[in-house]
Amino acid sequence: MNISIIGAGNIGGTLGKKWAEAGHRITFGVRNPVDPKHAGLSSLGRLTSVAESIADADVVLLSLPGSGVADFAAQHGSSLAGKIVIDATNNPRSPVMNNLEILAAQAPQAHLVRAFSTLGWENFANPQINGQQIDLFYCGHAPSRPAADRLISEIGLRPIYLGGLETSLAVDGLTRAWFALVFGQGRNRRVAFKLLEEN
């Protein structure tokens, strides 16, 4: 798949590396493609403007600060039609953690997925803890599910689909739980969630 990554920091860089290794074509959409701080990413994919990065993409990962999504969506929403758009952004100090409503308004033809938002990036870089595979809970438009399952599996995580976007607050509840454990209770950032299910 052609994957556009908007925001080439901890999340974008970590997921981009794994998807490049899985054989996807990666384009990092950044504000200043010639900024030397992005040099380490050039072996993983192309560094371009945000608009160019989105143009040929099948999948767009939003891994910029949550506060930047409204401007991004206003500028580029119409270019997202028909693409799978994964919202990994968080607004930790707002009542709603995700940016799905803004995206749905500005990009009504996009196939939205809420994923990679519930755990610290270290758990995507290393998706096992004490030999156990980490589960990633996510939600999104049902037709996006096969692609989302594949992209999550390629990171090394087990995808756990919670349902359509109406379940996004359940996904975001796990983010709040992760924040409470790590920032409230002082647990290690290498803490994650596992679904236990009797056969």
Ligand SMILES: NC(=O)c1ccc[n+]([C@@H]2O[C@H](COP(=O)([O-])OP(=O)(O)OC[C@H]3O[C@@H](n4cnc5c(N)ncnc54)[C@H](OP(=O)(O)O)[C@@H]3O)[C@@H](O)[C@H]2O)c1
């Ligand atoms: N860190 C985590 O463990 C974690 C886990 C789950 C979800 N998240 C969420 O994922 C998002 C990214 O987190 P991160 O830790 O990867 O952040 P980060 O390391 O600070 O990287 C953010 C990147 O976004 C770029 N950026 C900022 N504003 C932008 C804009 N308006 N348009 C395009 N790019 C822009 C920055 O580029 P410049 O250098 O040009 O500013 C930077 O490369 C956040 O919403 C965060 O809440 C983070």
